[in-house]
Amino acid sequence: MGDTTTTSDDEAPSGATAASTARAPFAPWDRRDLPGMFSVAETARRVGNYKWTEMKLFEALGGWIATVPELDIKMRLGAHCYHHAWHADLWNQRLPELREMKPERLTVPANDAIVRFIAAMTEPEAPELTIEKLVGVYRVLIPRFISAYTYHRNNTSEITDAPTIRSINFILQDEFDDWRDGEMMLQSLITTPEDVQRAASHQAKLETIMVEAGGITGPGSIGGSSSDGF
Amino acid sequence: MRQFFPVEDLARDERFVQTNMAERLADTRNPMEPASNRKSAKSRSAGNRLTPDRPDASDRARGLMHGIMVGEIQALEGAGRTAHDFEAGDGSGDTIPFELKLDMARQAWDEARHVEISAKLGDWMGTELGEFQENTVLFEAACSNDPVLRLAGVNRALEGLAIDVFTQMKEFGDLAGDPYLEFCEDWMLADEVTHVKMGSDWLRKVTEKDPDRRTKALEFQQVVDKLFSFGGARGDHEESSFKLARRFRELAGFTDDENDTINKLGVDAFNERSQAVKQAQDAASAFADA
Numbered sequence: 001m002g003d004t005t006t007t008s009d010d011e012a013p014s015g016a017t018a019a020s021t022a023r024a025p026f027a028p029w030d031r032r033d034l035p036g037m038f039s040v041a042e043t044a045r046r047v048g049n050y051k052w053t054e055m056k057l058f059e060a061l062g063g064w065i066a067t068v069p070e071l072d073i074k075m076r077l078g079a080h081c082y083h084h085a086w087h088a089d090l091w092n093q094r095l096p097e098l099r100e101m102k103p104e105r106l107t108v109p110a111n112d113a114i115v116r117f118i119a120a121m122t123e124p125e126a127p128e129l130t131i132e133k134l135v136g137v138y139r140v141l142i143p144r145f146i147s148a149y150t151y152h153r154n155n156t157s158e159i160t161d162a163p164t165i166r167s168i169n170f171i172l173q174d175e176f177d178d179w180r181d182g183e184m185m186l187q188s189l190i191t192t193p194e195d196v197q198r199a200a201s202h203q204a205k206l207e208t209i210m211v212e213a214g215g216i217t218g219p220g221s222i223g224g225s226s227s228d229g230f
Numbered sequence: 231m232r233q234f235f236p237v238e239d240l241a242r243d244e245r246f247v248q249t250n251m252a253e254r255l256a257d258t259r260n261p262m263e264p265a266s267n268r269k270s271a272k273s274r275s276a277g278n279r280l281t282p283d284r285p286d287a288s289d290r291a292r293g294l295m296h297g298i299m300v301g302e303i304q305a306l307e308g309a310g311r312t313a314h315d316f317e318a319g320d321g322s323g324d325t326i327p328f329e330l331k332l333d334m335a336r337q338a339w340d341e342a343r344h345v346e347i348s349a350k351l352g353d354w355m356g357t358e359l360g361e362f363q364e365n366t367v368l369f370e371a372a373c374s375n376d377p378v379l380r381l382a383g384v385n386r387a388l389e390g391l392a393i394d395v396f397t398q399m400k401e402f403g404d405l406a407g408d409p410y411l412e413f414c415e416d417w418m419l420a421d422e423v424t425h426v427k428m429g430s431d432w433l434r435k436v437t438e439k440d441p442d443r444r445t446k447a448l449e450f451q452q453v454v455d456k457l458f459s460f461g462g463a464r465g466d467h468e469e470s471s472f473k474l475a476r477r478f479r480e481l482a483g484f485t486d487d488e489n490d491t492i493n494k495l496g497v498d499a500f501n502e503r504s505q506a507v508k509q510a511q512d513a514a515s516a517f518a519d520a
Contacts, residue, residue, distance in 0.1 A: 055318070058335050063231050063314030065338065066307035066369075069241040071345075071359075078306045078342030081313060085335030092328065104318075125231045127241040 036157025043161060044098035046152060048106030049217040050145075051091035053114065055107070057141060058084035060122045069127045073134070073185055080181070083174045090167045097163065110218035117141075117209040131189050132202045138182025139199070140206045144216050146175050151222040233315050237369050240307065245360030246300070250367060278463065278471040280398060282406040291402065292357045298395065299348035300364040301388075306341035308372025308384050309334045316377050321436045326377045330436070333428050337385075340421045347414050354410060371454050378436055382447035385429020387454035390479060390492075392422045394464060397475035423482045430483025456495045465496025 026032070038046070061081040068074050095103035109115050121136035153168045190199055215221025242248070280290055312326075313334040319325025349359070371383035396419040403412030437444035458464070463471040476489050 055331075059314045059331075060231070062310030062312075062335060062338055063235070065310035066235050067231070067239075067241050069243045071243065071303075071349075074241075074303065074306065075342040075345050078310060078338040078345075081310055082335045082339035085313070085332045089332050122231045 032158035034159050037155040040098055044100050046217045047091050047094050049110045051088050052107050052109050053216050054084045054088040056118045064133050067125050068130050076181055080178050087171045113213035131199050134186050135199050135202045136206050139203050142179045148216045148221045237366050246364050248364045248366050280402055292355045293362050295352045296357055296362040301368050302341050302344040302348055304368040308369055309337040312380055330432050344418050378447045379450045381429045381433045382451035383454040385425055387451045389422050389425040391458050393478045394472045394475045398472050423478050426482030455492050459496040459499035465493045467497055
């Protein structure tokens with residue numbers, strides 16, 4: 001260190017006036033807000049439901065790979081299987097941060113109807129049932145994931161729950177990309193009025209169970225079950 | 231969807247023709263030629279190894295690439311099934327650790343990319359999908375009800391074989407002046423080392439307190455390794471088509487002893503196959519004389 005003396009408190013060594021470094025804790029463009037709709041316990045409950053459902057989804061996609069004869073779809077299922085496994089891993093890591101030291105304790109379905117939904121979604125196995133397999137994932141379950149994650153991201157505290165928001169943003173990117181892949185695969189497979197009927201009928205069957213479940217985290221998955229104005 | 235999925239039900243489109251290991255081993259045509267029969271036993275191009283100066287190099291490379299592609303399809307299916315077939319748990323009974331399920335899902339994605347890579351390489355080499363038969367033995371090894379046997383049979387034995395094959399194909403690409411092939415094989419090789427290491431690590435971890443289960447798994451691995459010696463086509467010996475890629479195997483968790491054992495299996499398999507070929511030739515001669 002050389003000479004540390006200064007001419008005055010307001011003057012920099014060069015002689016220029018020093019600018020104050022005192023700033024507000026939030027920049028003018030930072031509009032993040034503190035309040036959020038979810039407590040730590042409620043967040044952990046939802047995250048546990050997400051993890052359980054993401055696990056069931058990646059298991060189903062992995063199991064179906066051997067059952068679909070269409071080579072391009074086989075490969076997409078392999079890629080998507082990993083995406084959802086990674087989501088499950090992100091939620092598994094988040095649970096202990098939400099005071100749940102045994103993540104498996106909260107890795108549960110929201111209710112019995114979700115269990116029945118997964119059973120119905122994974123029922124098709126025969127090689128000629130690719131449309132039914134894809135409809136369940138890409139026209140029912142993944143749209144439900146997108147809505148539940150979007151609702152969570154938009155209603156949780158932007159400051160206290162920033163780690164959950166960060167994970168949801170990564171996950172939503174996958175969900176949108178996978179949904180688009182799946183929808184395009186379906187559009188390429190659905191080529192006759194009979195195919196349209198098959199897809200619609202299977203979607204209606206699964207959607208009915210999902211409505212009964214109330215969504216991936218049960219009633220309130222996208223609000224509407226409490227005093228949030230719905 | 232069933233918990234376990236039999237190899238007979240693997241879904242394929244109409245272009246694919248399948249065979250199994252039993253049928254393949256029963257076929258003694260096109261035996262490997264002993265080095266002593268060749269004009270120059272020391273010349274690599276005169277051996278069973280794939281080199282660009284062989285007259286049949288193009289067809290053999292195309293056949294091998296097609297074999298790699300269908301193998302990758304089965305590896306994709308096998309990894310997906312292991313992610314599906316077992317509940318998350320402590321590794322006992324019908325459960326596997328959650329993290330192992332995640333690794334299997336990751337492997338499924340890797341194998342899907344390998345199918346994409348090998349399909350494009352096959353097209354680049356002028357091969358039609360389904361032009362060669364598909365041997366379903368890889369998926370057979372992925373069908374065991376014990377996940378530890380799957381790790382031993384698929385991740386260690388068969389993915390270990392993939393290390394040897396990709397190393398050779400990478401070398402072939404280099405010698406043939408095909409940077410496209412060499413580039414792709416280099417990337418796939420990196421993934422295979424990861425998969426074998428995954429198998430080595432999980433096998434040790436899951437069987438840490440169950441030495442009998444570990445022994446059984448390693449025995450199963452040897453059975454698969456011997457099957458995939460293709461009658462002695464793999465090993466350090468001169469007649470082998472595929473040399474053991476010892477350095478990469480070491481990175482993936484194989485010990486020197488294990489590599490020596492695989493090499494010996496190859497030599498034994500070669501001797502057995504040579505004997506079977508000789509018996510077939512003697513029988514044919516006797517029939518012709520009669």
